[in-house]
Amino acid sequence: MTATQAARKQSLTSKASNYLDERTSISGAVSFLGRKIFPDHWSFMLGEVALYSFVAILISGTFLTFFFDPSMTHVPYEGSYVPLKGIGMSVAYHSALDISFDIRGGLLMRQVHHWSALLFVASIGLHMLRVFFTGAYRKPREINWVIGFLLFILAMAEGFTGYSLPDDLLSGNGLAIINGMVKGIPLIGTWISYFFFGGLFPGTAIVPRLYILHIMLLPAILIASLGLHMLLLIINKHTQFAGPGRTKGNVVGSPIMPVFAAKAGGFFFLVFGAIMLIASLVTINPIWNYGPYDPSPVSAGTQPDWYIGFADGALRLVPPGWEVELFGYTLTIAILAPMAVMGVFLVLVAFWPFIEAWITGDKREHHMADRPRNNPTRTAIGAAGIIFYAVMWAAASSDLMATHFSLNVFYVIHVLQALLILGPIIGFWLTKRIAIGLQKKDREMVLHGFESGRIVRKPGGEFIEVHQPVDEYERWRLTSFDAYEPTKERPNSAGRITAGTKIRGSLSRWFFEDRITPVTKSELEQSKHDH
Amino acid sequence: MAKRKNRGRRHPLASAALLILGLAAVGGGYTVVSEAADASAPAPAASQLTAEDGQRLYMANCATCHGVEAVGTKNGPTLIGVGAASVNFQVMTGRMPLAFQGPQADQRNPQFTQEQSDAMGEYIQTLGAGPDKPDEEWLDTSATGVDIANGAELFRINCAMCHNVAGAGGALTEGKFAPNLHDIDGAHIYEAMLTGPQNMPVFNDNNISPEEKRDVIAYLHYLDESPSVGGWDLGSLGPVSEGLFIWTLGLGSIVALTVWLTSRPN
Secondary structure, three states, X not given: OOHHHHHHHHHHHHHHHHHHHHHHOHHHHHHHHHHOEEOOOHHHHHHHHHHHHHHHHHHHHHHHHHHOOOOOOEEEOOOOOHHHOOOEEEHHHHHHHHHHHOOOOHHHHHHHHHHHHHHHHHHHHHHHHHHHHOOOOOOOOHHHHHHHHHHHHHHHHHHHHHHHOOOEHHHHHHHHHHHHHHHOOOOOHHHHHHHHHOOOOOOOOHHHHHHHHHHHHHHHHHHHHHHHHHHHHHHHOOOEEOOOOOOXXXXXXXXXXXXXXXXXXXXXXXXXXXXXXHHHXXXXXXXXXXXXXXXXXXXXXXXXXXXXHHHHHHHHHOOOOOOEEEOOXXXXXXXXXXXXXXXXXXXXXXXXXXHHHHHHOOOXXXXXXXXXXXXXXXXXXXXXXXXXXXXXXXXXXXXXXXXHOOOOHHHHHHHHHHHHHHHHHHHHHHHHHHHHHHHHHHHHHHHHOEEEEEEEEOOOOOEEEEEEOOOHHHHHHHHOOOOOOOOOOOOOOOOOOOHHHHHHHHHXXXXXXXXXXXXXXXXXXXXHHHO | OOOOOOOOOOOXXXXXXXXXXXXXXXXXXXXXXXXXXXXXXXXXXXXXXXXXXXXXXXXXXXXXXXXXXXXXEOOEOOOOOOHHHHHHHHHHOOOOOOOXXXXXXXXXXXXXXXXXXXXXXXXXXXXXXXXOOOOHHHHOOOOOOOOHHHHHHHHHHHOHHHHOOOOOOEEOOOOOEEOOOOOOOHHHHHHHHHHOOOOOOXXXXXXXXXXXXXXXXXXXXXXXXXXXXXXXXXXXOOHHHXXXXXXXXXXXXXXXXXXXXXXXXX
16 A cells, blocks of 8 residues: 555545534544543443343344234144144244244344343342442442442343243243232232233233333333433543552543453453353243243242342242231232332332431542442441342242252241341341451551561571561552541531431441541551561 | 562463353253163063062061051051052152151162062052053053143143143142152153152043043153253253353353453463
8 A cells, every 4th residue: 555545545534534523523522432441340340241231132132023923812833842733822922932943043042132131130230239339339429320220120120021021831920920919009909900911810911011111111211221321430430449540530440442442342242252152052931841821820930030039039938827907908918018128128229329428428529449348337238238139039949949959848938037037137247247357457467567478586586477568559459448437416507416317326326336447647657667 | 560460361262161161061960960860770570470479579568667458557558449550650660668757758769670569569459459550552652643732731731830841840848849750651650640649639530531641741751852942951940040040150251251351461
């Protein structure tokens, strides 16, 4: 290529970009995006995993819509799966079977769609835990936490509506459980159920309705929220772990262009590849085993997908006979209680940033990610929450635990019931102790260095182990964190201490009573003199 | 950045290879274990035995629990009228003689040959007639008129609530369970329906006709013979095993990828 040719080419691209820029003013956005920095700790990539599995869901889902037909018309099966030949079923189930057996690549796409859906929700969950334990939801990112929470709920809703579409025995049983829960709501339950199913359960309206929700409404809301989530992420920037040169005002890592873009592009294909690998090797939801939906049979091992499991488990954990009669109405506490517990749990999660800010009284902006140990109470609350969720989740598979470990189902349920209450308490206490212990160790390291393993005999005959001071980078990492103190219960303008202030004071004391403060400069100086 | 542990970048294919290896190991391990569990020793053939031989075998091996003349004791129910079908099922699936008292008879390798079991069955029949072993005709799943789809439907309606739609088994109350139904002899499936062992209901010929029983057998054998179309079936346990898989191998391998991507070249 000669120089003139190169120049002409150059001018062509620059012409093109000029053309675009004059009409869209996109260059500002491009350079803004290009300068955005992405931190380089692995846990910061979990959100991306969610994003990429969502892309996989969109692509495979589009393929599925070409062939899936949500109609509830009753037809005999005429596809190629022998054990269903001639069996009457809905067109919806028939077309889902056709996708699995008679459309090239259909089964693979179904499995990609379902596996990536499971991965999507799982990676959102893990991503939320990362954000929680590093305190990355604090001001100014509270709103983005709430949007993220909304995404989590939307993802579950997408999963649930999708699970119900094939109209096989499993999905029908799932709907039957939902129907039961809805009907358990006092006064309006039956009406809601009527409205939802377009008449008596199961009816023929529900699958087409869920389909519209699944492919139009929910994805539209999901994509809009996702866009907002990413926009706020760019505006607020990422948090980062403390380190030399890392301040509240900057983010250290690779700029999006070109290093990170290259990495992210590669990572996209890695995630996609992993999903393809799983989908081509491992069966998911073999709908042909379940047969068409029919309200009478129920299969052993009827469970929802994992992300709905906690709700199923909560229902199973209720002791039998929770029902009261009030003014001639039967209140099914067995359904209302778990719904209330789950509702409270979810509300606590959704509004946690505001709750914590209220307790700590902290109105500052935070851009540094906490190491989990440096906020022991929060970390302990997180651990307790995980245990609470996990016990409900495990309860959904109580029957499988019983058969696979040769245990009595009732026994398994009783143990889980006890764990639901005791687990979070023990987990809280243990985690807090461990976090504080780790903090003490950090302090020890900063002040006295780490054990070098070198034993020296002093002239006086005394043996000592030489302690090596940690280097400056490490010291920075270990000493830069916020130490909160309990808020003071100050009287308000009327000179009174309100009940709210008192509650807040005691919560704050509970939060920060036991604390380890970061090593201060003077302490450090002091320790240098000692050695 | 200074003073980082030397985390060398692995070969680009290492993770993929690891993933495949992991999958293969788990899959292989599972197959070995499930095959080992299903294995049963073939019994050596013996010459024709009679009801008298059956009585002798019975007195030596069963009378302690089921009593002389099979009237029953506190350790075992009476066997009068249970029929040769029940004896064949209990003995040839390795449930009897009972190994130890538990919530449910444990299965071992069969302790008797087919002839010895038949002789005991004949003896029990002489005490009071009950359902006999099925005719060969009802076990021949290649006969004309056998309808696998009908068998599958009957199975979903009558059996799946305990045994799971894919015959993977399920939990019942008080430590009892419905076993998985993979690779079970046609005669034993038939006899299980006919005699209803333990917590399983009896499906007599009015409930499920012999032809229909044959369809059920044909369906269960179809499942045994057809490979899982979607790949590894995770034990056909449904969404729980799928969730477990995505949280362990699935998300695990992806987290491994993120750690690898963010590690620095030295």
